Amino acid sequence: MARQCIGLDIGSSSIKLVQVKLSRKSYSLQNFGIEPLPPGAIVDGAIANHGAVADAIRNLSKRIHLRGKDVATAVSGNSVIIRRLQIPAMEGAALAEQMEWEVKQNVPFAREEVIVDWEVLVPRTPDGQMEVALVAAKREIVEQYVEAVKGAGLNPSVVDTDAFAMQNAVENSMGFTENETVAVINVGAHFSTIVIVSGGQPVFHRNLAAGGDTFTEAIRHRLAVGMDGAEAYKVGGGGGGGAAEVVPQEVHRVLAQVSEQVSSEFQRTIDFYLGDAIGASLGRVFLTGGSALVPQLPKAIQDRSRVPVTIFDPFASIVVDARRFDVEYLRVNAPVATVAFGLAMRRPGDK
Template identity: 35%
Template sequence: MAGPMDFISGLLRRPTPLVGIDIGSSAVKAVELTVASGRRIHATAGMRAVPAGSIVKGEIVDRAAVAEAVRGLLGAADIRGRDVALSLPGGAVIVREVAMPRMSRAELAGSIAWEAERHIPFELCDVNLDYQVVDRAGDTERRPSMVVLLVAAKKSTIAEYAAVVTEAGCVPAVVDVAAFAFQNACALQGGFERGGVAALLNCGASTINVNIVEGGRSVFTREIAAGGNACTEALRRSGIPSFEEAERVKKGLSIRGAGREDAEPVLREATENLLLEVEKTFDFFAASRTAGRIDRILLSGGASQGAGFASAMAGRFDVPLERFDPFRRTQVVGRQIGWRDPADLAAAAGVAAGLALRRTGDR
């Protein structure tokens, strides 16, 4: 995982940084990081909406529309790099921690496929498989062991997302897991300096990614198959005629015939339903570990900007909550025109910022 100095050193070694592109169901986000004079990190960043229905449950339905959104975003935000790092939707990725006897790298390489067959619910011929030794937990002289992180990603989904950026005139250089990209962005901003157990929540339009990190290491991940659109649809069922108007009301803005007071009960119920799923995830994590208490929450994602969402989460879980800003230690030098509130971009760009830390040739 890259820290600030590791990242700066990496940028100085490579002339062309990777552009982080996070393709979500409601918007495309892009971040390009460069080192300026005095070793300051500059970020060129932006986001652009994708047409409704272009991406459904992580599957790209209208490749041309999404590619045009990527192409338009890079041009409007003046992002010049075309070698990119991509993230995959959580439904296309399986992450498992596996305890294995301690062995050499060669022995592990020879046995990992057999181990993966026991833990990955896909045919191995249909996935790209990666692994990393992450811990020596339980390592003793009598029974030396290690913990291996298995990651399997569907080849078909990788091909879909790679085809989109290729059509947009880019070169896909690295594919990452969204939860881990967000974790890298948190590390760059000093998110784990205080130690303890941190829950990283990236709340998007259709999903909430949960990554629980202990001592800077991911120990639990889950994707909740619901997000900010659940609140939007609840508002529409309450009588707001269009998706766009419901989105405005969700953010605390008024429209003709409806205002914040009218929306509050509907939003409160929809938000509580989402937070119940988060609570179930936290409970499952706590039950699976001896020390399963979460010390703080780092909150990101466009859906986290919904009216009352962050305050409701802070009240429900009674742990310190921080809105994550991927640009806290950087200077943002470019933004996509049309997003009035810089906080919206900061909330949405966590994954893209983490992707921009990757380097060509990374596994």
């Protein structure tokens, strides 16, 4: 039986933890939990309040009786750059040198400020090229996440990116077919991540500044309520919170309008990729993240993209013991858990 990492997604509104066990080729859920973070704990992907994040991890671990120490976590947002490059086929020292040059061309940070990794996707195409995925992450941000995990008494074994975790989660649940191009869109609180996967490989990655906060901010503005009131209206209007309170019609209108605006930004990004990729056409969209629960959003994205949009449920494809887990809680929070789920697919010692 292979040992898995504990998947820990540190988001701006909450941390999410997923632990699975792999036995006889199928995963079963071992643990799951969400712990809110105070506002301002994470600012633009950076940990601004180290103590609050470490406390939240510690509280959550205790509450769900977490066992095990090895954690896979992820950095995200503008501190992460992922590029798929086509360069002349080469290897060894020549490739290493070429990649240093590519870092200078593609990464908008000083070389000493970033941790760089790359993976050869296609060693040699018929016309003598190769395809390489380049990943760069701001060193300072990676170190913050490592420290937060250590601060909670756990072992930071793997630091991934949200984009690869999203891809892994969908791949493990649904698989990708060879000729298919799909978009996985994670709509969080502060921002959104779009990953386009073609033939099972990540071909495109972008962050957008729009997220759940964009909806909350619009409600706050239009209905002249405070941030907490606006959040309650939003989640109540979403039907997910089961709020008994009556939600004004205006809230539904704002949610619909912002859904329109956000989905047009997504579409512009997808079109940007498709404009460059010869012969590619989008087959479907998987929607993840807490803001996938805004009821108007999936349809707004579907109307623009003209392809099926599915709210992704990572738990649907694994074994869940209904005696140990609140199945309704899992169902409601399934899209929220996606990044943590993808991280829980990692093993200690993975790159």
